[in-house]
Amino acid sequence: MRLELTAFTRRGAALAARLAEELTRRGHQAACTRGAGESAADWTAQAFGRAQGLIFVGAAGIAVRSIAPHLRHKSTDPAVVVVDERGQFAIPILSGHLGGANDLAREIAALLGGQAVITTATDVNGAFAVDQWARAQGLAVCNPEKIVDVSSALLEGKAVSLWSRWPIAGVRPAGVSDGEREAADVAVDWYRPERDALWLCPRTLRAGVGCRRGTGAGAIRALLDAVLGGERLSPLGLEAVCSIDLKGDEPGLLALCGELDLPLTTYTARELEAVPGEFSASPFVAEITGVDNVCERAALAAGGVLLRKKTALNGVTLALAGREPRLTWNTDGRILP
Structure with missing residues (x-):
């Protein structure tokens, strides 16, 4: 996680520095970032939008007052x-x-x-926390307002049904039954469920993009949104935007990735040419780039299945692929072999 820390006393600052060092050793990106003379409110205003987690070493009241003006939604607020x-x-x-x-x-x-002082109801009562499980498994919660329905039912001792497109290894938790796709309370799928279920989508979708030089982010985003909507897929399921290395400095693609907080992953023509499969070949694209298709090959370069073949609009070509997730009932993020 990208973590930013702050403290309010000399003793607290020493602990924060030690904690940042220890957390970094454990794989986080952690640093004490509040500048000399910077108020807690000003620091929070900046850190709240750029970090995945904030750590206050000091009184809880200061932290509460500092974050209060910036609260948006449980699905987007940092830890x-x-x-x-x-x-x-x-x-x-x-x-x-x-x-x-x-x-x-x-x-x-x-x-x-x-x-650790944990107060969330599912943890206190030993119930299955579907949102924590989703996070551990790399599943995006596409309609977080439905979490309360599932958690409330479990806390009341009722069973909830879950359907997954993919197998889930391990022992199913108490209170969770195997459901049918069209009737389940929770659906784990790339595609939006027909029923008003809690929709958990694997973050394994990859958008392969080709475009004319100078194409703006708006044109690329318009096609991406149209294709995702047409396929009943969520943008929250995207893990990367992919293209050929010739587009690695394309302003429109970089701007789009900034908007979506996604990496731009690029491949050489030789790497794209080596991707197995049948693709929508274009002699013109081959002449310009050295490979007969960019968007479909780029989407599939990390493996998976093609979910939408090449679609073209206003100088942009786009394809979608998905890598099948490996899921387990563990809530600590470990994937079973």
Whole structure:
């Protein structure tokens, strides 16, 4: 996770620096980023929009007042954890499940020899937390307002049904039954369910894009949105925008990736030519780029299945592919072999 830390006393600053170092060793990108003389409110205003998690070392009240003006939605707010300056308690106060604050608090407590103070109802009652499970499995929650229906039913001792396009390894948690696609309470699928179920979409979709030089982000986004909508796919399922390396500096593609917070992954003509399959060949594209098709080959370059063949509009070509996820009932993100 991209983590930013701040503290309000000398002792707290020393703990924050130590914590940033330890979390970085564990694979996070963690740093104490509040500048000298910068207020907590000003720091929070910037960090809230750029970090995946904020860690306040100090009083919970300061953290609450600092983040309050910036709260948007549980599906987009970063994780926020408060740690007292002696490292006794790590308290998640925002985005416990979807943002990962509960797991982050547990990790911090383990590092400091302290205690994570978890207050979310499913954790307290030992019930299956569908949003935490989704995050651990790399599943985007496309309609987070439905989480409360599922969690409430489980907390009341009712069973909820789940249907998945792909097998899920391990032991199914208590209260979760195997459901039918058209009637399940939870659907794990690339495609939007017909029923008003909680929709969990694997973040394994890849958009392959080709475009004329100088094509703006708006034209590319318009085709992407049209294709996703036509196929009943969610943009939240995208993991990358892909193209040929000749487009690695294309302003429109880079701007689109910035809007979507996605990487632009590029491949050489030789790498694209080596992608197996049958593609919509174009002699013109081959003459310009050295390979007969860019968008379909780029979408499939990391493997998977082609979900939408080449579609062209206003100088943009686009294809969609999906890599099949490997799912487990574990909530710690481990994928079984």
